[in-house]
Amino acid sequence: MTTQPVPEPVVRRLCQYLRELETLAERGVGKVSSGQMARDLHVTDAQIRKDLAYFGQFGRPGVGYLVEPLRDELRRILGTDRPLNVIVVGAGDLGRALLRYRGFRRKGFHLVAAFDVTKSKIGRKIGTVPVYHIDRLPEVIREQDVKLAVLAVPAEAAQSVAEALCEAGVRGILNFAPTTLETPDDVAVRLVDLAAHLEQLSFQAIRAKI
Amino acid sequence: MTTQPVPEPVVRRLCQYLRELETLAERGVGKVSSGQMARDLHVTDAQIRKDLAYFGQFGRPGVGYLVEPLRDELRRILGTDRPLNVIVVGAGDLGRALLRYRGFRRKGFHLVAAFDVTKSKIGRKIGTVPVYHIDRLPEVIREQDVKLAVLAVPAEAAQSVAEALCEAGVRGILNFAPTTLETPDDVAVRLVDLAAHLEQLSFQAIRAKI
């Protein structure tokens, strides 16, 4: 319950639970059991209880969990209980779509700046977010206390941008460029390879036919 | 080696291996050992060999793997050795960005149509891809023999669109709407929850500081 290492699958599911709890709260549902959530999310009830047990005891025997308190607890665990400043590097099609994506804001992330090297993009705004030249990365990161960055640059540029981000003090990088990044141990990286997801789907689809 | 069930993590890594092999092939590298790939991809060499063993024997003891043959083999396994027609449902910011994303084409996927309900979008093209009204989903899916769909509609609409897709004979859905979808067993679904990825990164970043 203290600071034992938490398996990655657990963190993945924590985000699912949070999403479900947010939906329930919106609908005005006050309490929920692990069994009900399990049905909705296609997991087992024991799994949910075990996952939560990594962080404490949040339920009441015979009742279940109170939706809003558990939601808030999960946000605290994930670190999204207070607004986090995030930047997007790369203002191509994907970068622009991510800047406009409402889901980030809804979850409490503040997109505070975008960066690119293309002259025509710099100085403009995408939605409400200003686009700066990539040279200003360190400056903006420091001034706005940015901890997380979204990387949406071409694969060839990804490593050098990642190094600039680490240098400037970023703690996590969400990488949409299909490459493995080399970063110090204290900087977390998550790769989101969109094409790979389609490939995996293709594989699953082939197998399902049997 | 025949048709035993393949663990999901194996499929995920297969896509990584393919990406690496494509990069190596572009650079003109002719052969590679599991050890070299392991270093580049941050996995173990035994892992790579075990993963490949699910599908056959592709290497030569003392030499390693021939880059292009193994690449082609992986494509065949994943089902991307021949072009696959794909549609995108939802032509909002995210849908548009995905339609323009080069990574899909580079991997052999053909984006053949987009769908939306907004009058102003219908009849136009996004990049080279025509936008149809969502009512024409079944028709286009049948005519173009579409097997895979990308879902980029608001969460509230996702389930009903998914049902239409299944009805029309789609075999796999890449779901960017943050909801769990209910689909028949023979339709594969993969959820890509962009905000959840940032949440997981936030969690990792908090932990890394310790």
Next chain:
DNA sequence: CCCTGTGAACCTGTTCACAGCG
């Protein structure tokens, strides 16, 4: 001698089952 392919050992995440509390 290098590197693959693979059974065996290991380990970690999942499921089970039940004690315990409201």
Next chain:
DNA sequence: CGCTGTGAACAGGTTCACAGGG
């Protein structure tokens, strides 16, 4: 009685280590 929390049993994925082939 319902549902949580959790130790114990289980399952399955990963790592090890070595036989075997070029």
